[in-house]
Amino acid sequence: MGNILVEEKQIVVPGEVLADGMDFLPANGAFRENDKVISMRLGMVSVNGRLIKVIPLTGKYVPRKDDLVIGKVQDMNYSSWFIDVGYANDGMLNMREATSDFIERGAELSKYYDIGDFVAAKITNVTKSKMIDLTMKGPGLKKLVGGRIVQITPVKVPRVVGKQGSMIGMIKQFTNCQILVGQNGRVWVSGKEPTDEHLAVEAILMIEEKSHVSGLTDKIKSFLEQHKGKMPVASVAPKPVEKPFVKPKTDNQGERK
Amino acid sequence: MLSISKQYIHTLAKKGLRADQRKMEEFRKPITVEYGISAKSAEGSARVKIGDTEVVAGVKTEVGKPYPDSPGDGTIMVNVELLPLSSPEYESGPPSIDAIELARVVDRGIRESHSIDFKKLCVTEGELVWTIMIDIYPINAAGNLFDACALAALAALKDAKFPKLENDVINYKEMTEISIPLEFLPVSCTIHKIADKFLVDPTRDEELASDARLTVAFTEAGKICAMQKGGDYPFTEEEIDKIVNLAAEKTSELRQFL
Amino acid sequence: MSYKRPDRKEDELRPMEAKVGVVKNAVGSAMFKIGKTIAVAAVYGPRELHPRFLQNAETGILRCNYNMMAFSGSGNRVRPGPSRRSKEIALVTTKALEPALDLSEFPKTVVDVFIELIQTDAGTRCAGICAASMALADAGMNMKDLVCAVSGGTVGDVPVVDLDYSEESYEGGAVDMPIAMMPRNGEITLMQLDGVISKEKLQEAIKLAKKGCLDIYKLQKEALKAKYKEE
Numbered sequence: 001m002g003n004i005l006v007e008e009k010q011i012v013v014p015g016e017v018l019a020d021g022m023d024f025l026p027a028n029g030a031f032r033e034n035d036k037v038i039s040m041r042l043g044m045v046s047v048n049g050r051l052i053k054v055i056p057l058t059g060k061y062v063p064r065k066d067d068l069v070i071g072k073v074q075d076m077n078y079s080s081w082f083i084d085v086g087y088a089n090d091g092m093l094n095m096r097e098a099t100s101d102f103i104e105r106g107a108e109l110s111k112y113y114d115i116g117d118f119v120a121a122k123i124t125n126v127t128k129s130k131m132i133d134l135t136m137k138g139p140g141l142k143k144l145v146g147g148r149i150v151q152i153t154p155v156k157v158p159r160v161v162g163k164q165g166s167m168i169g170m171i172k173q174f175t176n177c178q179i180l181v182g183q184n185g186r187v188w189v190s191g192k193e194p195t196d197e198h199l200a201v202e203a204i205l206m207i208e209e210k211s212h213v214s215g216l217t218d219k220i221k222s223f224l225e226q227h228k229g230k231m232p233v234a235s236v237a238p239k240p241v242e243k244p245f246v247k248p249k250t251d252n253q254g255e256r257k
Numbered sequence: 258m259l260s261i262s263k264q265y266i267h268t269l270a271k272k273g274l275r276a277d278q279r280k281m282e283e284f285r286k287p288i289t290v291e292y293g294i295s296a297k298s299a300e301g302s303a304r305v306k307i308g309d310t311e312v313v314a315g316v317k318t319e320v321g322k323p324y325p326d327s328p329g330d331g332t333i334m335v336n337v338e339l340l341p342l343s344s345p346e347y348e349s350g351p352p353s354i355d356a357i358e359l360a361r362v363v364d365r366g367i368r369e370s371h372s373i374d375f376k377k378l379c380v381t382e383g384e385l386v387w388t389i390m391i392d393i394y395p396i397n398a399a400g401n402l403f404d405a406c407a408l409a410a411l412a413a414l415k416d417a418k419f420p421k422l423e424n425d426v427i428n429y430k431e432m433t434e435i436s437i438p439l440e441f442l443p444v445s446c447t448i449h450k451i452a453d454k455f456l457v458d459p460t461r462d463e464e465l466a467s468d469a470r471l472t473v474a475f476t477e478a479g480k481i482c483a484m485q486k487g488g489d490y491p492f493t494e495e496e497i498d499k500i501v502n503l504a505a506e507k508t509s510e511l512r513q514f515l
Numbered sequence: 516m517s518y519k520r521p522d523r524k525e526d527e528l529r530p531m532e533a534k535v536g537v538v539k540n541a542v543g544s545a546m547f548k549i550g551k552t553i554a555v556a557a558v559y560g561p562r563e564l565h566p567r568f569l570q571n572a573e574t575g576i577l578r579c580n581y582n583m584m585a586f587s588g589s590g591n592r593v594r595p596g597p598s599r600r601s602k603e604i605a606l607v608t609t610k611a612l613e614p615a616l617d618l619s620e621f622p623k624t625v626v627d628v629f630i631e632l633i634q635t636d637a638g639t640r641c642a643g644i645c646a647a648s649m650a651l652a653d654a655g656m657n658m659k660d661l662v663c664a665v666s667g668g669t670v671g672d673v674p675v676v677d678l679d680y681s682e683e684s685y686e687g688g689a690v691d692m693p694i695a696m697m698p699r700n701g702e703i704t705l706m707q708l709d710g711v712i713s714k715e716k717l718q719e720a721i722k723l724a725k726k727g728c729l730d731i732y733k734l735q736k737e738a739l740k741a742k743y744k745e746e
Contacts, residue, residue: 011740014615014652015660015699031659038699040617040659042652042739057743059655060542060561062620088561088575088624116262129572129622148265148276155655194269198278212743295634297551299586309539313633315586336585338595342557342629344540349580351596390592392585394631396555397538429590 008047011057011212012039018052029054044212057212061086061154061184063132065123068141070149070182071134073117076109083121083134086154086184091132093121098136118144118188120180144180147190150201152208154185159211160204167207167217174224175200199227266466270451275463281456282503285309290408290514292416301417301437305409307458309399311343314409315392316417316437320427323379323386331378331386335364337393337406344398344461362445362485363393363407366474367414370443370482377438385425389417389437400461403447403472404511411442412515442515443482445474446507448500450492455500457507471497473504477512518671518687528665528677528727533645533738535653543654545738547646549665549731550679551636556646558654561624569625575618578625579609581643583632589680604640605630611644611664611695611705617657626656637680641665641693644705649735653742663731664695664705667724669712674719676727690716694724698732701725 002021006012018030019037026037030052039045043054063069063085071083074090081098082090095103098112113119120141125133136142152160161168161181172179177191177200187204191197203220210216266276273281285308295302299315306312323330337360341347352360367373378387391413393406414437421431448455449467459467469488476482481501486492492500523529529550538544541557548554561575569576581604585592608630618626628650630643641664648662665677671687683691690710696703712720 011743013661013736013739014656014658015697016736017699038659040657041655044743056655058543058653088563088621118262130624146265146268194274194276195278198276295553295584295586297636298589298634302586313584315584317586317592319592336595340582340629340631341559341580341627342538342541342555342631345559345562349597390585392592392595394584396631397540399540 004047004052006045008045009212010045012043012045012054014039014041018045018054023050024052025050027051027053029056056155058153059155063087063091063123063126063130064183065126067123067183068181069121069123069134069184070144070180070186070188071119071121071184073113073115073119075115076113078106078109081109081113083119085121085123085132085134086151086186087130087132089130089132091121091123091134093134093136097124097134100137113143118149120144120182120188140180144188144190147178147188148197148201150187150189150204152185152187152204154183156208156211157181157183157185159216160187160207162217167220170217170221171200171203171224174228175203199224202227263466266463267452270454270456273454275456277460281454282507284458284507284510285460288511288514290412292412299413299417300420300432301413301415303409303412303416304396305405305412307401307405307408308460309397310401310405311396312402312405312409313394313396314406314413316413317390317392318417318420318427319388319390320380320385320422320425321388323383327375328383329379329386330375331388332375333364333368333373333389333391335360335367335391335393335410337363339398339402340394340396343395347398358485358487359402359406360393362403362472362483363391363410365485366407366443366445366483367391367410370474370476372440372443372476372482373414374438374440380422380425387419389414398461400464401447401458403470404445404458407445407472407474408511408514411444414439415442415515441477442512443474443476444508444512444515445472445483446504446511447472448503448507450488450490450496455496455503457503471500471504473501473508475505475508479505518673518685520670520675520682525673525675526723526726528730529679531731531734533649533734535649535738535742541650541654543650543652543656545646545649545653547642547649549638549642549645549677551634552638552642553633554630554639554642554646555633556628556630556643556650558626558628558647558650558656560626561618561621562627564623564625570623572622573619575621575624575626577609577613577616577618577628579605579612579628579630579647581605581608581630581632581640583635583639587632587635589635604643607705607707608640608644608647612647612651612662614702614704615648615658615660615662615697616651617659620657626651626654635680637678637683637691638666638693640705641695644695645731645735649738652739660697660699661732661735662695662697662704663728663735664693665724665727665731666691666693667720667727668692668710669716669720672716674716674723676720676723690720692717692720692724694721694728696725696728698729
């Protein structure tokens with residue numbers, strides 16, 4: 001005996017009753033209280049047979065093993081880097097896991113990854129208290145140079161990627177950009193022209209905003225078609241000022257500090 | 258939300274480009290000014306939005322003894338609190354140097370420009386004068402708090418009226434129709450230098466990548482009435498000249514919103 | 516002569532407004548307005564908690580902060596900075612929200628909630644709780660239920676709900692009783708009382724407050740769902 005009280009794809013708030021009776025079982029995002037199944041969060045109902053789950057619509061990143069993430073190097077000591085992956089704790093990348101090259105003991109770690117660098121890394125382990133271990137050994141894991149990074153709500157990542165990468169593939173195709181999507185909601189976009197990158201970023205932000213809307217793939221496709229090659233290039237810069245003195249500080253690699 | 262490295266912003270700026278496709282001298286849109294957002298309690302109040310940056314400001318008044326060396330003058334007081342509500346960057350606690358700088362720059366623009374005639378704030382010489390207190394709070398800090406806070410303070414002042422004074426004591430429950438005497442509006446604009454190019458209304462990322470900045474306030478007549486330089490790097494005289502011209506243009510634009 | 520409300524019924528709340536997602540920088544945020552009281556709440560976290568001795572190895576902790584803007588009081592300017600009153604309100608607000616929250620997925624971290632009052636006309640701690648509860652849901656937190664809050668009480672011995680400032684300071688005496696509740700089971704998570712009241716009137720006031728909370732709950736639900744309505 002049991003009644004389901006909500007519909008597939010209905011938006012529910014925490015504490016909302018989804019079903020009563022013992023027939024239905026709470027899955028991810030739902031819990032049972034006596035004979036009722038109740039939503040645990042703000043999200044969208046998804047029913048699979050007798051399982052009711054609530055797909056989150058918002059929320060910060062919760063690190064999980066095997067996730068590909070885009071992180072920012074925050075700090076380092078003699079043997080590891082501390083990398084912000086968007087969670088309360090930084091992830092730790094040990095020098096043994098940093099690259100397929102061999103790093104000698106006592107080597108200058110900042111030569112590989114310096115504070116402020118963005119990297120694509122993989123989570124190898126998450127402890128009970130959510131300490132995070134990272135690796136950068138593996139295909140596609142690397143320092144991200146150039147381009148820009150957009151932060152979206154991590155729960156929208158599957159929508160941005162699409163079934164078998166179809167959505168993100170479409171954006172890559174239309175904008176000619178390299179795009180890397182981290183499970184932590186950070187997306188790296190790198191293209192030849194800033195206008196291409198901007199178009200890709202706009203498309204990604206649009207997916208995030210309209211992720212619950214049906215027919216999204218078509219909407220994004222027409223958005224890309226409409227704006228491809230038509231995004232206004234920024235106007236000509238004001239005439240450069242004659243600049244006599246004080247060079248900005250640079251480190252010995254010539255990169256601006 | 259976008260996260261852009263300093264390097265990238267500089268690379269773009271060298272070409273005269275910005276990550277959000279704006280022109281270098283373009284403000285974010287929309288810019289809105291709303292008056293009377295705390296009309297029940299504040300003597301004057303306003304909310305300013307410049308793109309995603311949102312700031313509220315309110316005016317409260319007080320009467321008291323004047324300073325002994327200026328017995329016929331009232332005064333103003335400007336306070337900015339960088340609310341932890343408005344950004345993950347801010348923590349609870351006493352005002353940081355950033356909050357203090359913001360408050361003092363806004364204060365300078367209003368006080369030193371003589372936009373308020375302090376003599377008009379005098380009730381009884383040597384005995385009783387008005388103090389106008391302006392409190393400014395960011396609600397969402399997304400870059401360019403200098404201009405947003407200054408604009409919000411001005412809007413709140415414009416909205417403000419004196420409460421009733423009964424036997425030298427304020428009756429906050431009753432308002433008069435008399436506005437706080439603003440001789441003119443000292444509108445300010447902050448110009449930033451990134452990779453030797455000038456830009457206006459930076460996002461937070463652009464602000465963090467900025468080499469130097471100059472805030473310039475103008476009277477309606479086009480005279481400069483306050484300035485403040487910040488940032489790690491210097492300006493040349495020619496740069497300052499160009500900046501002042503750009504700021505003059507931009508403050509005229511901003512003035513229209515008040 | 517018995518007290519008669521000039522502009523609404525004894526069991527009627529002042530006009531309300533709720534909006535979610537008002538602070539873009541925050542993980543979750545909301546505005547709640549009741550009568551002339553306006554509260555904004557923003558959630559940051561889970562984030563690192565310092566000092567370390569405050570960390571809980573089993574769960575994240577909730578930390579609420581309550582502040583009145585200097586121009587938000589109807590009389591004198593409110594001196595900026597924490598006062599004893601604001602610290603107490605922060606404490607009871609935290610206690611009002613904790614029972615609804617499940618932070619076991621984020622051990623050793625803190626979830627910060629900042630509540631600011633832009634304009635006040637009584638009922639501020641309740642408005643803050645209503646805003647904070649929506650902000651926490653907007654932030655994707657695991658919650659057993661939302662939390663709603665409103666003051667019950669009496670004015671001149673007449674049981675009412677949602678007292679405004681003039682009622683709280685009514686010459687003939689008033690009782691102000693802020694209550695917070697988790698609506699599904701009616702469990703009360705905040706209760707304070709100022710004034711002198713009989714047991715019978717107390718029961719009536721609690722009933723009125725609980726009913727008022729259900730009105731607020733409807734509005735909170737709508738505000739949370741509004742963000743996702745298909746155009």
